[in-house]
Amino acid sequence: MEATPLAASAAALITCRHCQRPNPPARRFCGGCGQSLWERCPQCDAECQSDEQFCGSCGTDIRAQLGQRSSEHQAALDEALALAGQHEYDAAVTRLQSIAAIGDPRLAPIAQRAREEIERLKRAEREQSAIAAQALSRADELIAAQAYDQAQTLLEQIPPPLRSKEAQRLLDRAAACQSEAISLSSEIRAAVESKRYGELLPKLDKLLALKPNHAQARQLAGQLVGSLIKSAAARLSQHRYQEALDQLDRIPAVVSTPEAGQLSAQARELNCLLLETQNAALADEQLVSIASRLVALAPESAAAARLRAQAVERAKALPAELRLRAPNWAPVPERTLLGLPVDWLAHPTRAAASGDAAKSLREHPGQFFVAFGLALQALDLAAVGVDLMPREKGSLLSKLPALNLGGKRAPEAAWGLDLSDTALKALKLVREAKDGSLKIEAAEFLLHSQPLQHPAAEANRCAIVAQTLAEFAGRAGDLKGVKLCTNIAGGRVLGRFFELPPMPARKVAESVQYEARHQLPVALDELSWSYAIQDDVAGKAADEQPRRIVVQATRDAHVRDRLASFKAAGLAIDAVQSDCLALHSALVHELELSGEGAVAAIDVGVAGTNVVVSSPSCAWFRTLAHGGDHYSRELAKALGCTAEEAELQKRQPARVCGYHLLCEAWQPLFVQLGSEIERSLATYRKLYPEHPVRQLYGLGGAFRAQGLLRYLRSGK
Numbered sequence: 001m002e003a004t005p006l007a008a009s010a011a012a013l014i015t016c017r018h019c020q021r022p023n024p025p026a027r028r029f030c031g032g033c034g035q036s037l038w039e040r041c042p043q044c045d046a047e048c049q050s051d052e053q054f055c056g057s058c059g060t061d062i063r064a065q066l067g068q069r070s071s072e073h074q075a076a077l078d079e080a081l082a083l084a085g086q087h088e089y090d091a092a093v094t095r096l097q098s099i100a101a102i103g104d105p106r107l108a109p110i111a112q113r114a115r116e117e118i119e120r121l122k123r124a125e126r127e128q129s130a131i132a133a134q135a136l137s138r139a140d141e142l143i144a145a146q147a148y149d150q151a152q153t154l155l156e157q158i159p160p161p162l163r164s165k166e167a168q169r170l171l172d173r174a175a176a177c178q179s180e181a182i183s184l185s186s187e188i189r190a191a192v193e194s195k196r197y198g199e200l201l202p203k204l205d206k207l208l209a210l211k212p213n214h215a216q217a218r219q220l221a222g223q224l225v226g227s228l229i230k231s232a233a234a235r236l237s238q239h240r241y242q243e244a245l246d247q248l249d250r251i252p253a254v255v256s257t258p259e260a261g262q263l264s265a266q267a268r269e270l271n272c273l274l275l276e277t278q279n280a281a282l283a284d285e286q287l288v289s290i291a292s293r294l295v296a297l298a299p300e301s302a303a304a305a306r307l308r309a310q311a312v313e314r315a316k317a318l319p320a321e322l323r324l325r326a327p328n329w330a331p332v333p334e335r336t337l338l339g340l341p342v343d344w345l346a347h348p349t350r351a352a353a354s355g356d357a358a359k360s361l362r363e364h365p366g367q368f369f370v371a372f373g374l375a376l377q378a379l380d381l382a383a384v385g386v387d388l389m390p391r392e393k394g395s396l397l398s399k400l401p402a403l404n405l406g407g408k409r410a411p412e413a414a415w416g417l418d419l420s421d422t423a424l425k426a427l428k429l430v431r432e433a434k435d436g437s438l439k440i441e442a443a444e445f446l447l448h449s450q451p452l453q454h455p456a457a458e459a460n461r462c463a464i465v466a467q468t469l470a471e472f473a474g475r476a477g478d479l480k481g482v483k484l485c486t487n488i489a490g491g492r493v494l495g496r497f498f499e500l501p502p503m504p505a506r507k508v509a510e511s512v513q514y515e516a517r518h519q520l521p522v523a524l525d526e527l528s529w530s531y532a533i534q535d536d537v538a539g540k541a542a543d544e545q546p547r548r549i550v551v552q553a554t555r556d557a558h559v560r561d562r563l564a565s566f567k568a569a570g571l572a573i574d575a576v577q578s579d580c581l582a583l584h585s586a587l588v589h590e591l592e593l594s595g596e597g598a599v600a601a602i603d604v605g606v607a608g609t610n611v612v613v614s615s616p617s618c619a620w621f622r623t624l625a626h627g628g629d630h631y632s633r634e635l636a637k638a639l640g641c642t643a644e645e646a647e648l649q650k651r652q653p654a655r656v657c658g659y660h661l662l663c664e665a666w667q668p669l670f671v672q673l674g675s676e677i678e679r680s681l682a683t684y685r686k687l688y689p690e691h692p693v694r695q696l697y698g699l700g701g702a703f704r705a706q707g708l709l710r711y712l713r714s715g716k
Contacts, residue, residue: 015051025049039106042066066106073099073110081117087159089125093118132158136167143170146211148178181210188217200224205252212254221255229260236263239301241271265658270297272660277307281709282344283314284326289654290706323349323590325365330710337674337715338681338696344709345601345697348372348590351429353440360443364425366699368443369590370487370603371427373582374416376589377575378483379431379438383588384619386530388488388552388576390559413441414483415476416582417571419562421452421606422701424468426476446471453606453629454643462565469569485575485582486562488554490603490610490623493578494520496551497620497687504543508533516551528576529553534618550619552578579603580612580621587614587697597694600684602677604628604702609673611680615691620684624676628702630669638665653706663707670711677712 013022014037021032030037039050042065046057053063080095099114135154142151155163155171163171184207191199204221207214232247244267251260273294280287291308298304317327325344336342346365347353351372353361361368376382412433418425428442448464450457457464476482496519500511512531517524534548559576566573577585583603591599591614598615609624628650636646638661649656656662681693698709710716 014049017050036105040104042069042104069104070107070110073102073107077110077114077117080114084117084121084124087128087161089121089128089161093121096121128159128162132162132164132167136164136170139167139170139174143174143177146177146213148174148181148210152178177210181207181214184210185217188220192220197224201228201250201252205254208252208254218255221252225251225255225257225260229257229263232260232263232267236267236270239270239298239303241267241274245271268660269658270294272663273297274304276659276663276707277304277311279330279710279714281328281330281713282326283311283317283329285315286654286704286706287311287329288315289652290659293654293659321349323347330714333714336713338678338712340600340693340696342696342698342709342712344703345369345590345699348440348586350590350592351438351440353443357428357440357443360445361440364445364701366703367445367701368418368425368427369586369601369699370579370582371416371418371425371443372429372440372590373584373586374418374485374487374575374577375414375427375429376416376585377577377582378414378416378485379411379429381438381589382577382581382585383614384532384550384581384584386532386552386581387485388493388528388530388554388559388578389573390528390556390563411481411483413481414485415479417472417484417486417566417573418579418582419465419468419486419565420489421448423447424472426472428476428482442476444472444475451606451647465565466568469566469571473569473571479571483574484566484571485577486566486573487577487579487582488558488562489605489607490579490621491608491625492554492558493580493623494522494551494553495578495580495621496520496549496553498549498551500547500549502544502546508547512549512551515549516553519551520553522553522555526556527553528556528559532619548618552581554578578621579605580610580623581619583610583612584614584619584621587612588616596691598688598691599695599697600677600681600693601697601699602673602703604673604698604700604705604708606702609676609700609702611677613681613684613688613693615688618688618691620687622680622683624673624680626669626673626676628705631666631702631705634665634669635662638662650705666705666707667711670708673708674712674715 012025014025014027015022016030016033016035016037018035019030019033021030023030023037027037029035037050038047040046041048041055041058041060041062043060044055044058046055048055048062053061055062076095077099080092083092083095096114096118100111100118102111135158139151139155142154151174152171155167155174158167184203188200188203188207191197191203200220201224204217204224207217208221211217228247228251232244235244235247245264248260248264248267273290277287277291277294280290288308288311291304291311294304295301295308311329314327314329319325319327323345325346344366347361348369373382377387413428413430416427416429424444424446426444426446427440430439430441432439446468448468450464452461452464496516498515498519500508503511513524516529516531520527520529529551531549531551534550535542537545562576563573583601587593587599587601593599593614593616596615598613600611600613603610603612605627606629607627609626611622611624613620632643632646632650635650636643639646639649639656639658641649653659653662684693696712698712
């Protein structure tokens with residue numbers, strides 16, 4: 001039977017699944033509630049009537065499919081909330097965001113729920129993070145107060161996902177410290193019970209470092225400290241200073257007392273003075289002063305008095321060689337730190353000196369050798385006869401040793417003027433007409449009114465130098481017929497050492513200039529420079545073998561400034577030489593060097609140290625950035641005094657209040673200088689293996705630093 005039109009019309013209507021109202025098929029939205037009458041298939045996305053159960057395009061059960069999707073999203077939402085419960089906020093929000101992005105209106109409730117949860121979790125994360133930050137700050141305070149257990153408990157309350165790296169680091173530290181404190185407490189308790197008291201102090205030291213306010217540990221440490229102080233005081237009264245120090249050094253700093261500190265300083269001072277008295281390198285006035293200081297601090301010590309008496313008697317003796325500073329005191333080790341005999345070269349002896357000149361040389365041991373070499377240069381007796389006087393630019397002949405042409409008479413008197421940042425050391429040499437022997441007629445040591453290296457002297461540098469030179473000019477008297485030679489500090493001079501291949505003599509000057517142009521870092525036009533050939537062979541035979549060359553150079557402006565200072569004082573300089581080659585001349589003359597062996601000298605000045613190696617046929621030099629100023633600065637730091645006060649203390653070390661502080665401050669400098677000298681000698685050996693160094697001499701004002709000679713000999 002066929003359907004009636006009314007039945008067909010009813011079948012074509014779309015029933016709204018929200019309000020159940022029938023709607024004509026042409027409508028898109030329900031006339032009763034306004035909801036959409038058409039929805040997408042969740043499987044194939046085809047458009048279907050809202051009251052259809054199966055998709056007309058793919059046959060999917062729309063209701064079942066929607067139910068399955070809803071269950072999946074709900075499960076994802078529950079999983080995200082579970083992650084949030086574990087404080088995994090980032091992961092939870094990421095999952096919720098995928099649910100919140102659902103656009104199907106049929107799943108709108110769960111999407112809305114996801115959005116609400118996202119906002120809630122973000123608020124919760126901010127709140128928890130703030131709580132964690134507060135806990136971190138508080139834990140840091142607790143750890144600083146050594147309350148490790150409380151800090152550990154507090155940090156463990158921060159959920160692991162919210163712990164920052166800093167929070168985890170503090171937690172690990174608190175746990176480790178708390179564990180160590182518990183372990184140490186147990187070990188201390190066991191040691192006390194078994195009366196192993198020798199083990200206690202190191203453990204108490206560690207425990208009190210972790211927990212300074214540990215009452216029981218402090219009480220026990222106090223008892224032990226009292227016992228150690230009593231033991232140390234007894235040893236101190238028996239003059240067993242090192243043993244007393246060993247006892248006092250066992251006391252932990254956290255429980256040390258003023259009494260322990262005073263005893264430690266006293267024992268350290270006495271022990272240092274005793275060791276210095278026993279192990280000093282030379283028997284001189286400094287040793288006598290130090291021994292006297294020891295006796296003054298320990299008047300009841302028979303050993304100290306005996307040492308002082310021996311030092312006084314030994315200091316009266318002459319040294320093994322008159323040119324040395326003083327007789328040896330402690331036995332010289334068979335092998336020194338540098339593997340060479342080390343002595344203090346104090347006085348030139350091949351040139352006679354008497355009266356005020358001899359007195360000045362004695363008062364300033366080792367400080368006139370540069371001036372001596374400069375005077376030799378002015379008398380045409382230098383081992384290397386080149387100098388740094390400015391000459392016509394570009395002249396090769398000007399770089400050669402000066403030639404005595406036409407029978408020119410050699411000078412008979414000369415001043416060597418060693419102008420440094422602290423003083424002018426001037427030495428006058430006179431050549432006797434009869435036998436050509438040399439005599440030191442005068443030796444002047446003129447301190448500047450203010451050291452030039454002092455910051456306050458920078459603005460008045462020229463005036464200070466002018467005052468010193470004027471004083472010298474007044475003392476020098478008539479300079480007619482007297483040659484003057486001054487110096488350029490080693491730190492301002494470049495030295496280069498190289499070998500030229502065999503060539504005719506006429507080509508040597510040009511070859512040297514070529515090498516100098518390439519080896520010196522400054523253009524030759526800006527330099528005053530000179531060179532010497534360091535070979536014994538002469539004549540045609542010299543053309544058939546390599547020639548060893550030494551070049552010295554300094555900025556032309558430095559030389560002209562130096563000459564201008566002397567000229568302003570009415571002093572006409574005849575020659576300019578570097579400290580290093582002047583010292584080389586002094587060594588060759590004084591030590592009468594011969595054969596293949598060489599000697600090395602370290603001239604420790606105010607701003608630097610010149611290392612000079614000399615043999616009859618060669619000279620090698622290097623300047624180190626290590627001088628007396630370093631000793632003054634370190635002493636000022638150690639004693640907490642000004643640079644001027646430290647300078648005075650340095651010259652009279654026995655009067656230093658806290659002699660052990662001086663020794664501790666200077667020891668690293670001794671080690672540094674020893675290493676630099678060792679490297680310098682190694683460099684020399686590579687260049688001149690056929691002239692091994694057989695002796696090392698120390699000289700210069702800063703070589704007087706107490707303990708330096710001892711260190712270079714013994715390494716301690």
